[in-house]
Amino acid sequence: MTKFQERVFSGVQPTGTLHLGNYLGAIKNFVELQNKYNCVYCVVDQHAITVDQDPKELRSNILEVLASFIAAGVDYKKQIIFQQSSVPAHSQLAWVFNCVSRIGWLNRMTQFKDKAGKNKENVSVGLMVYPNLMAADILAYLATHVPVGDDQKQHLELSRDIAQKFNNDFGVEFFPQPEPLIYGSATRVMSLRDGSKKMSKSDPSDFSRILLTDDDDTITAKIKKAKSDSELIPGSKEELQSKPECLNLINILSATTNQSVDQVLSHYAGKEYSSLKKDLADSLVQVISPIRGEINNLLNNQDELNVILAEGTEKAAAIANPIIEEVYKIVGFK
Ligand code: AQP
Secondary structure (H helix, E strand, O other): OOOOOOOEEEEEOOOOOOEHHHHHHHHHHHHHHOOOOOEEEEEOHHHHOOOOOOHHHHHHHHHHHHHHHHHHOOOOOOOEEEEHHHOOHHHHHHHHHHOOOOHHHHHOOHHHHHHHHHHOOOOOHHHHHHHHHHHHHHHOOOOOEEEOOHHHHHHHHHHHHHHHHHHHHHOOOOOOOOEEEOOOOOOOOEOOOOOOOEOOOOOOOHHHOOEOOOOHHHHHHHHHHOOOOOOOOOOOHHHHHOOHHHHHHHHHHHHHHOOOHHHHHHHHOOOOHHHHHHHHHHHHHHHHHHHHHHHHHHHOOHHHHHHHHHHHHHHHHHHHHHHHHHHHHHHOOO
């Protein structure tokens, strides 16, 4: 039995319009989890500025991510949704964690290596210590469960290491070991143009991703153009492993229709891609078009979104501030 009260925390960066990977890998699960847990969902704007952002676009992206949470079904009246930079506890705890976390640990982070590429000496310090801030986001709420896509698994493991080291260093049992919740058939949605790369906001090709704001024709056109091959759809999961683009389409259809991958595969085995693509496009239109409509409605009333953010900030700070007080006592600041 854990002494910690169960609580869910997760965040999404306001670095652009959200895509199907963000939705199936994370936000769809946010919505399901709110029936079982108290949840804190955050627009992580401080993470966003670890790479260059246009200030005007950043502000509108913050509201768009908030609108996307609500449009997808997050209940802002029952749960907490807010903006990271409005609760100083995140930065306060991040600094403590910068002093707990080890450089060797951060050097092993594959996302940093991927994002820094050959430019390692010239990227921001923030990009390197990003996982320490992420640990602070989660642990400022003593959160026990963290729904994320598969790409965040390594960062979550680092959060657990930081929590453990803090507890050991100070001889306390203060932080829980947050558990990743990575589930569903689309924990890593891949680019529609290259099945070896994850679908991402920063991919230069618009045709690599489906956005939550795409209209029905655009969704259909993107799926039609998705990379495939001239063979028929294979019949076994083993054969699918060598066809990452096909596997991706099957996984997405499985997630959007709530069928198992085996069910989807058995239906399309031996058929042409065109039949799979047509059904997938129809299914995506069904899922995305109501979300798109609601995002647009919400964005037409920005005053209301700002009120929702302000209320969320108050509720989030009420949880995080006493936790920071305790941390400050534990480390000897108070
Ligand atoms: N392709 C994906 N498949 C499944 N889950 C995904 N997530 C992101 N991409 C996929 C999950 O979405 C949540 C929010 O992600 P984020 O915005 O905080 O950061 P990210 O992973 O860096 O997203 P992008 O779209 O790939 O942005 P860029 O291009 O800026 O790097 C997380 O739970 C993430 O796992």
